[in-house]
Amino acid sequence: MSAMVQSIDANKAEAREELTNGFHLVIDALKLNGLTTIYGVPGIPITDFGRMAQAEGIRVISFRHEQNAGYAAAIAGFLTKKPGVCLTVSAPGFLNGLTALAHATTNCFPMILISGSSEREIVDLQQGDYEEMDQLAIAKPLCKAAFRVLHAADIGIGLARAIRAAVSGRPGGVYLDLPAKLFGQVMNAEAGRKSLVKVIDPAPAQIPAPSAVKRALDVLKSAKRPLIILGKGAAYAQADDAIKSFVEKSGAPFLPMSMAKGLLPDLHPQCAGAARSTVLKDADVVMLIGARLNWLLSHGKGKTWGEAPKKFIQVDIEPKEMDSNVEIVAPLVGDIGSCVSALLDAMGGNWPAAPTDWLNAVKAKREENVAKMAPRLMNNNSPMDYHGALGVLRTIIKERPDAILVNEGANTLDLARGVIDMYQPRKRLDVGTWGVMGIGMGSAIAASIETGKPVLAVEGDSAFGFSGMEVETICRYKLPICVVIFNNDGIYRGTDVNSAGSDPATTVFVKGSRYDKMMEAFGGTGVNATSPDELKRAVNEAMDSGKPTLINAVIDPAAGSESGRIGNLNPQSVLRKK
Numbered sequence: 001m002s003a004m005v006q007s008i009d010a011n012k013a014e015a016r017e018e019l020t021n022g023f024h025l026v027i028d029a030l031k032l033n034g035l036t037t038i039y040g041v042p043g044i045p046i047t048d049f050g051r052m053a054q055a056e057g058i059r060v061i062s063f064r065h066e067q068n069a070g071y072a073a074a075i076a077g078f079l080t081k082k083p084g085v086c087l088t089v090s091a092p093g094f095l096n097g098l099t100a101l102a103h104a105t106t107n108c109f110p111m112i113l114i115s116g117s118s119e120r121e122i123v124d125l126q127q128g129d130y131e132e133m134d135q136l137a138i139a140k141p142l143c144k145a146a147f148r149v150l151h152a153a154d155i156g157i158g159l160a161r162a163i164r165a166a167v168s169g170r171p172g173g174v175y176l177d178l179p180a181k182l183f184g185q186v187m188n189a190e191a192g193r194k195s196l197v198k199v200i201d202p203a204p205a206q207i208p209a210p211s212a213v214k215r216a217l218d219v220l221k222s223a224k225r226p227l228i229i230l231g232k233g234a235a236y237a238q239a240d241d242a243i244k245s246f247v248e249k250s251g252a253p254f255l256p257m258s259m260a261k262g263l264l265p266d267l268h269p270q271c272a273g274a275a276r277s278t279v280l281k282d283a284d285v286v287m288l289i290g291a292r293l294n295w296l297l298s299h300g301k302g303k304t305w306g307e308a309p310k311k312f313i314q315v316d317i318e319p320k321e322m323d324s325n326v327e328i329v330a331p332l333v334g335d336i337g338s339c340v341s342a343l344l345d346a347m348g349g350n351w352p353a354a355p356t357d358w359l360n361a362v363k364a365k366r367e368e369n370v371a372k373m374a375p376r377l378m379n380n381n382s383p384m385d386y387h388g389a390l391g392v393l394r395t396i397i398k399e400r401p402d403a404i405l406v407n408e409g410a411n412t413l414d415l416a417r418g419v420i421d422m423y424q425p426r427k428r429l430d431v432g433t434w435g436v437m438g439i440g441m442g443s444a445i446a447a448s449i450e451t452g453k454p455v456l457a458v459e460g461d462s463a464f465g466f467s468g469m470e471v472e473t474i475c476r477y478k479l480p481i482c483v484v485i486f487n488n489d490g491i492y493r494g495t496d497v498n499s500a501g502s503d504p505a506t507t508v509f510v511k512g513s514r515y516d517k518m519m520e521a522f523g524g525t526g527v528n529a530t531s532p533d534e535l536k537r538a539v540n541e542a543m544d545s546g547k548p549t550l551i552n553a554v555i556d557p558a559a560g561s562e563s564g565r566i567g568n569l570n571p572q573s574v575l576r577k578k
């Protein structure tokens, strides 16, 4: 224990009668606002802060790298609608956490990155302080809001602003800069208590205008081939019952975006997940609920969307989202819960059924695609291909629908998204808007900590490498996480050869690696699975036992394709083709 903590402990009873300090004010402000978990990495100037927070009943989860702690905080925000908190040291720790903060902002997840920072007077004169960096300036363009607190008496307001900025309107990442000196500042305890702010109604409902609700319903009612697209904003809203009622009352086919899968079960008769290309091409009215027309939906135009003219209805909390890529004929601005409730109310009791020929066409396509895939999912090849391995995992999730699925990779991501059906909201956590590699272990850890549910993380071998050291964290906190690594010896495939020298090709890794041994090094269970049968047995055992487990699933190195399903995004040149 550091001298600082000892002396504070010794004086604690007495000091807290009359005096408080920056350390305790930050802790008290977090607790007052129900922020009871911190994800971070200790070091100067926040080591003692972490210790004290833990002593005061905050759960402080210590990671091996700030980026993973940051991804944990980001997904905690998505799962709970409260800002996930990440705590880092100055300059390098701050920068390590910053990628996750930008990721949270891009994905509209509420998160607060709290970083300690070095002495302002020295940093601002660029006199070469320990871990010197103007962190506030660097964070600003990468998040929704950024604040610095210089006086202990402002900690309450500083945290209140951070919380409100993170969760209100469109959620996002917030940076909070706490200089080292702030923690030690002392002030009257009673004045300190009074300076704290419990944020009232941090994300106020934003009720849509009745005229906008009517316009949206008029357009929807006019549709011959309606389609509803649910985005992760809809999953975030936790308005699950209202959304289900609305979709069912509309009778329209719905398409869940990746992290909206399970909002309504993928096996729901209206789910068009297995007929995606058909519904995007042929729909005449498309209603987006908490989904953006970004690259993931081909910007709402071009080949993917076919020739037929379309009308878009968009439900989003952010007015600036409207007309981002194409004209939105019926913008509905408000929080998803309020909007969907208003839509339901205004639909009344006799909403017309969706046109039968359209529903039948979608159903026929869906059944055709499902039937095409079915035999591939049942193969017991060794080494495994993606479909054989995923067929097994799909059954496991069907049998354990409350487990949380974390998923990243290229082929491992794209194929798992298509194959593994989800049955409950917010059970599928993945790479999000950026398609970022590295969210795996942070997401798995936060999912487990925040929900107490078992977690199955399905990881490409490359994807896993970005956060692999956190298997120690999983073992240390004894979390019920089963990591399955789809080990195909590389990125996309393990078969590339460098034709111009002795170095390995850029996309391949050591052949036959045994990632399971990493888990064993920290006392977890490691399994090497070479067939779907072995994989099934190992995953079921792990999910039953709740013991930290890592399964090295040996996948045929030739099975994958370049960039999974998004190979078309690779730049091409006529010259290169010569």
Ligand SMILES: Cc1ncc(C[n+]2csc(CCOP(=O)(O)OP(=O)(O)O)c2C)c(N)n1
Pocket: 408, 409, 410, 411, 412, 413, 435, 436, 437, 438, 459, 460, 461, 462, 463, 464, 486, 488, 490, 491, 492, 493, 560, 564
């Ligand atoms: C932070 C980050 N760096 C690099 C990439 C580029 N990238 C996309 S997928 C991928 C890894 C794919 O390999 P793997 O996870 O093994 O999946 P596989 O296709 O082999 O199943 C990489 C490096 C990325 N998306 N994000």
Ligand SMILES: [Mg+2]
Pocket: 460, 461, 462, 486, 487, 488, 489, 490, 491, 492, 493
């Ligand atoms: Mg791979």
